[in-house]
Amino acid sequence: MMDNDYILEMENITKEFPGVVALDDVQLKVKKGKVHSLMGENGAGKSTLMKTIIGIHQPTKGKIKWKGQEMVIENTNHALSLGISMIHQELSPIPYMTVAENIFLGREPVGRFGLVDHKKMEKDTKELLNNLEIDINPKEIMANLSIANTQMVEIAKAISYNSDLIIMDEPTSAITEKEVANLFKIIEKLISKGVAIIYITHKMDEVFKISDDITVFRDGKYIDTKPAKELDHDKLVQLMVGRELKQVFHKEKAKIGEVILAVKNLTRKGYFKDVSFEVRRGEIFGIAGLMGAGRTEVMENVFGITKRDSGEIYIKGQRVEINTPEDAIKHKMALLTEDRKLTGIYLMLSVQDNMVVANVKDYLNGFLLDKKKIAKVCEEEIEKLSIKTPSKEQIIGNLSGGNQQKVLISRWLLTQPDILILDEPTRGIxxxxxxxxxxxxSKLxxxxxxxxxxxxxxxxxxxMSDRIMVMYEGRKTGEIMRGDATQENIMYLATGKEH
Incomplete structure (x- = not known):
């Protein structure tokens, strides 16, 4: 194949962040008028690579060729001017502006006196949406739209730039089947005009429906590129997970006792449906699934952070009402959240303050805090968990990620929980x-x-798990015992195949 059939060529791309190699010598070659799907587990490096194409990140090394010319893509505006646009996985509309204003943000049509021509902008938006068969009023305020319609506006916006390459990162994560069918019609039209599409999704059926070529990444490395017709579900799963399990895990045997938590038919519309499971004393119960599977949403709901539509929770055989995190803590539950910085630590406070914040009332002596008791408890925790800190007064923001995580775990252990929910406990450490x-x-x-x-x-x-529950798109697809679990059978369930 002649090189000029490729609109985009990326070679030897490496991207390093402090302490992490997100992309390690990867490549990607995309042809004009084709859909090129990018597949891999969470954290494989797909979104990072896309951000280097549109100028959000600069590669640490490697080269990018656009239409045969080697170039540095400086920022997103530069990418747009070259003819590259992207539908992002994280939707970020400006909520109190109209649909038309969001689509034409930064390139509004201007009238005679240098003022924005709202009529023309609304007319152009209406035309764009009609062409794409998207039924949304250009004058509607974004905040009033459903997530699905917000996603459709993002898709329309990316297409409105008349780009030669459109990157679609999980474009169907929030839209209905009817809208997915419409998106695929839009993609067909774009391809017939010679536009190239890079498509990222976790949905296998979509990949095989629309892809010409498929590239697989794993753990930040390039694995392979194949024509879609040479692959099937099983072969693709093997490429995605085919690593050797070299790592040794500190999993020790524990006596597994009675059921302590039972969740029955938990449903929160739009997030997860009919999820049931049981967890026993002494058990490490793993929850697996790809992005958007609903794992965090289910456990936050069990912990009372969000309201449920239906379902029951039993602790030690008794039905309980958990409507707030306070209720959960009262029932001896603890939740270490996924995002330490956002919902976990108080960065400007000391290690000690971060440790005792969840159960301050236990240290009250009348109306006053028993500072001696607090100091003693914190010293013990620092020693027990081998937290590396000059002292308990150290500002937690100055500790390493791993030590911050240990402080958070000790915070929850001080509440004396029976049930400990750990969401991505080792991410980024x-x-x-x-x-x-x-x-x-293991010790817990x-x-x-x-x-x-x-x-x-x-x-x-x-x-680490004694038993693994796997989720896909808000539903439980299966449960596997430790002895039967392999990367392949977890990935089958995580991509929608049921047990």
Missing amino acids: DVGAKAEIHKLM AQQGKAVIMISSELPEVLG
Whole structure:
């Protein structure tokens, strides 16, 4: 094939962030008028690569050729001027502007006196939406739209630039089947005009329906590119997970006791449906699934952060009402959230303050805080969990990610929980700290606690779990015992194949 058939060529692309190699010498070649799908587990590097194409990130090394010319893409405006646009996975509309204003933001049509020509903008938007068979009023305020319609506006906006390459990162994560069918019609039209599409999704059926070529990434590395017709579901799963499990996990045997938590038919419309599971004392219960599977949403709901539409929760055989996190804590549950920085630590406070914030009332002596008791408890926790900090007064923001995570775990252990929910407990921390947290999880299970671990890392799920529940698009697709679990059978369930 002649090189000039490729509109985009990326060679030897490496992207390093402090302490992390997100992309390690990867490549991607996209042909004009074709759909090129990019596949891989969570954290494989797909979105990072897309951000280097549109100028959000600069590669640490490697070269990008656009229409045969080597170039540095400086920022998103530069990418747009070259003819590259992107539908992002995270929707970020400006909520109190209209649909038309969002679509033409930064390139509004201007009338005679240099003022924005709203009539023309609305007319152009109406024409664009009609052509795409999207039934949305250009004058509607974005905040009033459903997530599905917000997604359709994002799609329309990316197409309105008349780009030669459109990157679609999970474009169907929030839209209905009817809208997906419409999107595929739009993609067909674009391709017939010679536009190239890079398509990222976790939905296997979509990939085989629309792709010409498929590239697979794994753990930030390039694995292979094949014509879609040479692959099927099983072959693609093998390419996505085919790593050797070299890592050793600190999983020790624990006595598994009675059921402590039972969740029955939990439903929250638009997020998850009819999810049921049980967790026992002494068990590490893994929850696996790809982005958008609903894992975090289910456990946040069990913890009372969000309202449910239906379903029941039983603790030690008794039905309980958990409508707020306070209710959950009262029933001896604890939740370590997925995003430490956003919903976990108070960055400007000390290690000690971060530790005791969840159960301050336990340290009250009348109306006053018992500072001696607090100091003693914190010293003990620092020693028990081997937290590396100059002192308990150190500002937590100055600690490494792994030590911050340990402070958060000790915060919850001080509430004396029976059920500990850990959402991505080792995300973004170094290998040594990971091993220590895995050891700690084993120890907690041995003490008779029930540990629920949500993890996007298959080796971690396989290495640490006694039993694994797998989710796909808001529903449970199966449960696998430790002895029967493999990367392949978890990935089958995580891509929608049922047990």
